[in-house]
Amino acid sequence: NFMLTQPHSVSESPGKTVTISCTRSSGSIASNYVQWYQQRPGSAPTTVIYEDNQRPSGVPDRFSGSIDSSSNSASLTISGLKTEDEADYYCQSYDSSNHQVFGGGTKLTVL
């Protein structure tokens, strides 16, 4: 079994850049794609990154994803922060045993 661990919360000022990490507990982070979702209060999640670093149409290029095998982590980076980016962010990946796994979520505050 594997888990995806995210920081509970991060905060940054408007216009700055923030990075949210997602560390895989066992197995290689590079072995299966990682996705990232944004969830605003009272709303369903929406996809901001799929297949490690791909942006769905309509997601601004301020959002980017990456993988670091040395730390066995994925990262979501948001540049040029806007107040509208304030939300919870979840990473998600999978394997043949656990199937689909979500990280615990990170609350982003833009202040």
Next chain:
Amino acid sequence: QLQLQESGPGLVKPSETLSLTCTVSGGSISSSSYYWGWIRQPPGKGLEWIGSIYYSGSTYYNPSLKSRVTISVDTSKNQFSLKLSSVTAADTAVYYCARHILDSSGYYYSGWFDPWGQGTLVTVSS
């Protein structure tokens, strides 16, 4: 534009079976490119995948819930359904249905969820 909508009772008694249906509009549930999934979120907590189904009826479930979960599909109605048996207060959550898109790896257990339904709160209480 594909849309999904959950429906079902908002209150279920302990030890009973939770039943929800997801109606898909704006596209066919019989598409060969997708699975269809259920995900839940307890109040104030994170997301938990419950299981996914292919239009043919092939399913796979979260191992931690597998003994209590049944997901089925009705292609004639463009719907898929969730049954969770022997519920307790720990099953109180917002339940979401979503299209489950397989990624380029080709694994049946791969992929991501998009779009999601708006979610429905199910409370387990006597």
